[in-house]
Amino acid sequence: MNRLSFSRTQILILLSVWLTFLLSFVMRLSWASVMPILNEALHFTAKMGSQHISAFYFGYALTVLPGGILADKIGYRRTILFSLIGMAAVTALMSTITDYNMAWGLRFLLGIMSGPVQASCLSAIGDHFGPNQRGAAVGIFMSCTSFGITTVNLYAPYVATHYGWQTAFLATAILPLVVLVLCYFTVRKPSAEILAQREAEASEAAAKLGVGQTSLVENLKHIVSNRNIRCLAIAGFFATGTTWGVTQWANLYMVKQLGVTAIYAGQVMSVFGTAALIAKPTIGILSDILPIKKNHLAALVMFLFGPALILFASTSNPNMLFVTGPILGIGAFMHSALTNALVVQSAAPHLRGTTAGFVNLFNQIGALLAPLLLGNVLVMTGSYQMSLMSIAIAPIIGACALFFIRLK
Incomplete structure (x- = not known):
């Protein structure tokens, strides 16, 4: 096909x-x-x-x-x-x-x-x-x-x-x-064919572990021992946490730091979301076509999230937000299409759901901690701009983790 x-x-x-x-x-x-x-x-x-x-x-x-x-x-x-x-x-x-x-x-x-x-x-x-x-x-x-x-x-x-x-x-x-x-x-x-394939793969995994049937603990050990999954969890912790921290704070930054109205900020975020909407399937399709490993492409777009965030946080002209906002939307969300595809590709077929849940757990921990970090920096500096800039290093760290993935 x-x-x-x-x-x-x-x-x-x-x-x-x-x-x-x-x-x-x-x-x-x-x-x-x-x-x-x-x-x-x-x-x-x-x-x-x-x-x-x-x-x-x-x-x-x-x-x-x-x-x-x-x-x-x-x-x-x-x-x-x-x-x-x-x-x-x-x-x-x-x-x-x-x-x-x-x-x-x-x-x-x-x-x-x-x-x-x-x-x-x-x-x-x-x-x-x-x-x-x-x-x-x-x-x-x-x-x-x-x-x-x-x-x-x-x-x-x-x-x-x-x-x-x-x-x-x-x-x-x-x-x-x-x-x-x-x-x-x-x-x-x-289908019956897929079910048979998953059962065979589960049996193979059990054979490698030396048992007749894999238990929950053994399945989790299998996931944790997978270097690719560990790298994706680390990348998700830093990058996804930044994505949702920025998404929740962008309106507040524009209203409090730049003095625009809430309606104006909402319009910028609509363009932000639209750009992200277009970017994700586009990069997904390109990843299937381009002769470049998915983890390298994912690392590249995740790395660009950092500069995109700094550019957005440096914007002083409200009119320019309609330029830097979409750029940030692309940087904030484009990597997720590739990292999730890598999760599916790296997981054992009979453990795809568990593996996705494991990686997403780290994503959500990052999403919980990012707003706390932003709030603490705001208390220390009194600047929404500095708060956003302080977290720009996180997706760059996540991008580095993706280079340690080994694809077959």
């Missing part, structure tokens, strides 16, 4: 997992998009609202690895369907929030429900796409992360303003149910 030619089944699988992962981002970002309105209505301070954002990531970090293990154990079809139902239910319950503790608990629970999604979707891609198709497939798949920023801001603030924040959450809760129907019919269990 031509590397850029997908079958009808592959297209349906890719569409289904793309929409599933997109909605997991719409769910998590829905709070931030209506937070100013909700904070005022429920008398939450800005600090309390930020703690509710963090609550999601605590729950998410706790379940990314178990979610991947579960996907390998019971099948990614079941975990995807379960996550969609769970995200819809929790988001609907968020329309009933009355106090801080209830809000924190539901945000935490939403993170738990969202945790298995990425690993499950990547496992599905690994089963249904060949080695020369995965770069393009994962690039297209990962484009939904940046598109989620645009999607939720297209409707949630408007609905919350005109119909109430409760209605915004209820409207958001309907979306996973629509995708649930699609996934029920399109995301099928692997």
Whole structure:
């Protein structure tokens, strides 16, 4: 099969997992998009609202690895369907929030429900796409992360303003149910041939370990002993943490440091997200075509994230933000298409879900720590600009780790 030619089944699988992962981002970002309105209505301070954002990531970090293990154990079809139902239910319950503790608990629970999604979707891609198709497939798949920023801001603030924040959450809760129907019919269990292949690979892994059947601990040891996976985890910790730290702070930087309005900053971030949306599938397709190893290409684009961030943080003319913003969007998100493709390529086929969950765990730890670092630098320097510049070294460190990957 031509590397850029997908079958009808592959297209349906890719569409289904793309929409599933997109909605997991719409769910998590829905709070931030209506937070100013909700904070005022429920008398939450800005600090309390930020703690509710963090609550999601605590729950998410706790379940990314178990979610991947579960996907390998019971099948990614079941975990995807379960996550969609769970995200819809929790988001609907968020329309009933009355106090801080209830809000924190539901945000935490939403993170738990969202945790298995990425690993499950990547496992599905690994089963249904060949080695020369995965770069393009994962690039297209990962484009939904940046598109989620645009999607939720297209409707949630408007609905919350005109119909109430409760209605915004209820409207958001309907979306996973629509995708649930699609996934029920399109995301099928692997074919008998694929199942036989995975069973054979699992038996081979067990034979290497000298046991009849691999246990969870042995599977984790197998993953940790894989140098490629360790390097990808390190790279994700530094680069993905920076990506989400910057994404959450960019609006604040533009408003506080440059004095632009929140609407203006939102427009810049829309262009930021659009650039990232285009960049990820583009680099994924190029990685399948260009005669260069994926880890070297990933290291290059991850390295460029650092200078792109410094350029953005150095912008003093608000009009230039529409130039440096898209450049930052490309730098911040383009590497994820390649690193996720490398995760699929480096993982044992019967452990793709667990491996994706393992790497994503480090991604989320980075995403948790990056805002803390930015906040501490802000306290010490009083400068949003210096805060952003201080974290620019992180993706460069991550890029160095990718050079230690050895591909067959």
